[in-house]
Amino acid sequence: MAGENALNFQMIEAAAGRLAGHVRETPLLNSPFIDAIAGRRVWVKAECLQHTGSFKFRGGWSAVSALEGAGGVLAYSSGNHAQGVAAAARAHGREAVIVMPEDAPAVKIANTRAYGAEVVLYDRATGDREAIGAELAEARGLTLIRPYDEPLVIAGQGTCGLEIARQAAEAGVTGGDVIVCCGGGGLTSGIALALERTAPGFRVRPAEPEGFDDVARSLASGMIQKNNALGGSICDAIVTPQPGELTFPIMQRLCGPGVAVSDEEALRAVAQAFLRLKIVVEPGGAVALASALFQGDAIEGEDVVVVVSGGNVDAGVFAEAIRTYGDAA
Amino acid sequence: MAGENALNFQMIEAAAGRLAGHVRETPLLNSPFIDAIAGRRVWVKAECLQHTGSFKFRGGWSAVSALEGAGGVLAYSSGNHAQGVAAAARAHGREAVIVMPEDAPAVKIANTRAYGAEVVLYDRATGDREAIGAELAEARGLTLIRPYDEPLVIAGQGTCGLEIARQAAEAGVTGGDVIVCCGGGGLTSGIALALERTAPGFRVRPAEPEGFDDVARSLASGMIQKNNALGGSICDAIVTPQPGELTFPIMQRLCGPGVAVSDEEALRAVAQAFLRLKIVVEPGGAVALASALFQGDAIEGEDVVVVVSGGNVDAGVFAEAIRTYGDAA
Structure with a gap:
């Protein structure tokens, strides 16, 4: 970074x-x-x-549109960043995987999926979203898009x-x-x-x-x-x-x-x-x-x-x- | 007309x-x-x-801004036209009188007054807004602004x-x-x-x-x-x-x-x-x-x-x- x-x-x-x-x-x-x-x-x-x-759509678009190669993107988010990245990725024809807590509001999970993203749910109490994300990113060649840093x-x-x-x-x-x-x-x-x-x-x-x-x-x-x-x-x-x-x-x-x-x-x-x-x-x-x-x-x-x-x-x-x-x- | x-x-x-x-x-x-x-x-x-x-602000502004002389305006309305005309008249430094039914929603009466208009209330059952308006317009030299015609x-x-x-x-x-x-x-x-x-x-x-x-x-x-x-x-x-x-x-x-x-x-x-x-x-x-x-x-x-x-x-x-x-x- x-x-x-x-x-x-x-x-x-x-x-x-x-x-x-x-x-x-x-x-x-x-x-x-x-x-x-x-x-x-x-x-x-x-x-x-x-x-x-x-x-969040601004930052999502900015990051996705600057990517080189053909790989997909990954984000952790329970809300607005998820939707911004998912919508931007779909518009660019890129795969988007969003790691979300399974207790996130149903509407936000549904919206993120509706923007074409694959949602990977984890248990906030027992799971480590960074570890899950890192494993997915490595295995599938996805680029992590952090929400602000x-x-x-x-x-x-x-x-x-x-x-x-x-x-x-x-x-x-x-x-x-x-x-x-x-x-x-x-x-x-x-x-x-x-x-x-x-x-x-x-x-x-x-x-x-x-x-x-x-x-x-x-x-x-x-x-x-x-x-x-x-x-x-x-x-x-x-x-x-x-x-x-x-x-x-x-x-x-x-x-x-x-x-x-x-x-x-x-x-x-x-x-x-x-x-x-x-x-x-x-x-x-x-x-x-x-x-x-x-x-x-x-x-x-x-x-x-x-x-x-x-x-x-x-x-x-x-x-x-x-x-x-x-x-x- | x-x-x-x-x-x-x-x-x-x-x-x-x-x-x-x-x-x-x-x-x-x-x-x-x-x-x-x-x-x-x-x-x-x-x-x-x-x-x-x-x-309604568009039509109100269009009508008020085309007026000549220094007179005020008059409108009948219980709602959106009242506010559009009142706001446009205030911006032009013109008096606005709005004839409203006394059972109009309080918020619309309050808003119309807040845009600087004088609100004249009448009883929908017994009053005739056109007669009230015509009398006011005549007495005070106001120009009627109809809502659509x-x-x-x-x-x-x-x-x-x-x-x-x-x-x-x-x-x-x-x-x-x-x-x-x-x-x-x-x-x-x-x-x-x-x-x-x-x-x-x-x-x-x-x-x-x-x-x-x-x-x-x-x-x-x-x-x-x-x-x-x-x-x-x-x-x-x-x-x-x-x-x-x-x-x-x-x-x-x-x-x-x-x-x-x-x-x-x-x-x-x-x-x-x-x-x-x-x-x-x-x-x-x-x-x-x-x-x-x-x-x-x-x-x-x-x-x-x-x-x-x-x-x-x-x-x-x-x-x-x-x-x-x-x-x-």
């Missing part, structure tokens, strides 16, 4: 070239009602509208930053905080690298769930910090053990302080996105919007850009969120 | 010029899962993502057709059915006029709720037919008494046969849009998508474009739809 030095703006531009015509340029949405709650103008980059329902994946996610720079400029916005839902940091670091070159007036900041703010604590302390737990947040899609080895140095160099929101704030943001923006957002994909709505004191500037990272949410969770918080104020 | 002859493609182009930079170019979405249900490729023009949550409004809705032609061509699609959710016919006739010039390979067709298919019956019989009732459909946003006097001749000249869907089909389409496209659609805004999903035998061609016309739906209705129909198949 290449080190951080291998990752630069040119890789993002190259990824953008490979993604052109295949990735969806997602809209930058806004609403006066959202602005009124936040006390500033809020610009929402709606990556839930991306193919496969999350930004992979330069081609980070470069793919960075293409979202190129769009933000262009769309924000069209809206007359050239500076302020850009808040990004952050798990391992692939999207956050990719966007930060893209904006460093194309819109340096912006400052990228990671948003996380309270109690799972490993990136915020790592940035504050200057060294990688781990989460105490890996379950128990409704924002499961963005809970990872710790910042990536490649992504953390980029975030350390380029990002402002992290923001953490409660599960209730995330669900309130899901409801506001339903009510005012007409988009479907999963709780983990709503933490950046929640930051803008409910943690305004922590944000600087008249404008803030937030990235809604995905929309793959169960009907029951979404219905409960909008029933509880989705009536107009 | 101008007659049909006053309405031509140049008026749509002129409206597009006035709307540029103010209207949102909504995305043309697709999903392999939607395609699999429909049995063909389905392209979804997501006007629920338009400002104010529906295409108004050339400037039809021209504004037609700008959606210009976008469809361009976006479909980018996707490699230049012909097939374009199915449009249809109430009074402003959106349907505007899109038909736009596509007649810019993408003549397409055939526009109105979609309506079963039992409220006045446009389909009017097209079939060659003369204007009325609905027997004005309530009782979950697709209330697109239920109107009869086709417009301006819109019907345009639809008669340019549109293919209408399609009608059941309330259950509309709700299933709402759920599929949630699950596969990550957009919030109101039942009335989902009837065109429902046609593509569940009435495939009535549609011609390998590709179909459907317009999702709005997303202003109560949380309770939406939650019920996705709980009932929103689990992955």
Whole structure:
């Protein structure tokens, strides 16, 4: 695997070239009602509208499209990365094997299979997904695509930053905080690298769930910090053990302080996105919007850009969120 | 009011010029899962993502931006047209008075006021909104903006057709059915006029709720037919008494046969849009998508474009739809 030095703006531009015509340029949405709650103008980059329902399609496409030879790909994932890699592989006529825990939501297993991937299930309690994956990759000549600690994946996610720079400029916005839902940091670091070159007036900041703010604590302390737990947040899609080895140095160099929101704030943001923006957002994909709505004191500037990272949410969770918080104020 | 002859493609182009930079170019979405249900490729023009949550902002902006002098505007509406006109008027610094039934949903009254309009409530049982409106317009020098039988409004809705032609061509699609959710016919006739010039390979067709298919019956019989009732459909946003006097001749000249869907089909389409496209659609805004999903035998061609016309739906209705129909198949 290449080190951080291998990752630069040119890789993002190259990824953008490979993604052109295949990735969806997602809209930058806004609403006066959202602005009124936040006390500033809020610009929402709606990556839930991306193919496969999350930004992960960008990184998946970037990695698969750069492969040489004819071999297939392998990924570990219980969710959005699985679907992004599977869809990209199918479009390239490559085999995709996704190693998923057998207790992953049935809909995500079904979707991953529907995108043409072979799903290999393992028992989370007794199995070792890395060992299973390594054995499969060796035996079948598959290339592992990591979810965030992979330069081609980070470069793919960075293409979202190129769009933000262009769309924000069209809206007359050239500076302020850009808040990004952050798990391992692939999207956050990719966007930060893209904006460093194309819109340096912006400052990228990671948003996380309270109690799972490993990136915020790592940035504050200057060294990688781990989460105490890996379950128990409704924002499961963005809970990872710790910042990536490649992504953390980029975030350390380029990002402002992290923001953490409660599960209730995330669900309130899901409801506001339903009510005012007409988009479907999963709780983990709503933490950046929640930051803008409910943690305004922590944000600087008249404008803030937030990235809604995905929309793959169960009907029951979404219905409960909008029933509880989705009536107009 | 101008007659049909006053309405031509140049008026749509002129409206597009006035709307540029103010209207949102909504995305043309697709999903392999939607395609699999429909049995063909389905392209979804997501006007629920338009400002104010529906295409009505286009017509409102078109009409308000063409006004001369400094007077305000008046509209009758219990829903989407009210918000579109109110938002457009505020942006132009013009007074807006909206005459609404006092039993309109509280959220729609609140939203219309939040867009800066003065809401005048009347009792649907005893009041006459046209008389109330005429008196107000006369006393205060306001210009009435009709919801569909108004050339400037039809021209504004037609700008959606210009976008469809361009976006479909980018996707490699230049012909097939374009199915449009249809109430009074402003959106349907505007899109038909736009596509007649810019993408003549397409055939526009109105979609309506079963039992409220006045446009389909009017097209079939060659003369204007009325609905027997004005309530009782979950697709209330697109239920109107009869086709417009301006819109019907345009639809008669340019549109293919209408399609009608059941309330259950509309709700299933709402759920599929949630699950596969990550957009919030109101039942009335989902009837065109429902046609593509569940009435495939009535549609011609390998590709179909459907317009999702709005997303202003109560949380309770939406939650019920996705709980009932929103689990992955």
